[in-house]
Amino acid sequence: MTNAIRAVYEQGHLRLLDPVDLFEGQQIEITIQEPLMVGELTLAEIDRRLREAGLLAEVDVPDDAEPLSSAELEQLGRIFAADRLISDLVDEERCK
Numbered sequence: 782m783t784n785a786i787r788a789v790y791e792q793g794h795l796r797l798l799d800p801v802d803l804f805e806g807q808q809i810e811i812t813i814q815e816p817l818m819v820g821e822l823t824l825a826e827i828d829r830r831l832r833e834a835g836l837l838a839e840v841d842v843p844d845d846a847e848p849l850s851s852a853e854l855e856q857l858g859r860i861f862a863a864d865r866l867i868s869d870l871v872d873e874e875r876c877k
């Protein structure tokens with residue numbers, strides 16, 4: 782099982798910000814990764830990541846296409862920083 786969860790380091794301990802499905806005493810392996818900030822994601826980086834994941838098809842974008850809004854960029858940043866299955870993200874969005 783691989784899950785990405787958020788945590789905060791406080792007074793020498795990690796405090797989990799998301800629920801986890803673990804039993805008492807279960808040992809796990811943790812990889813620490815700083816979250817990507819939305820401002821760090823350029824359109825070229827978003828494009829590269831989508832292509833690498835096989836999620837972007839070649840399309841013709843009109844020259845007069847509207848740029849992404851701050852909210853759209855923030856949402857994309859959260860998706861790419863989440864390290865979760867896209868199906869889980871879709872299910873999450875449907876429940877909102």
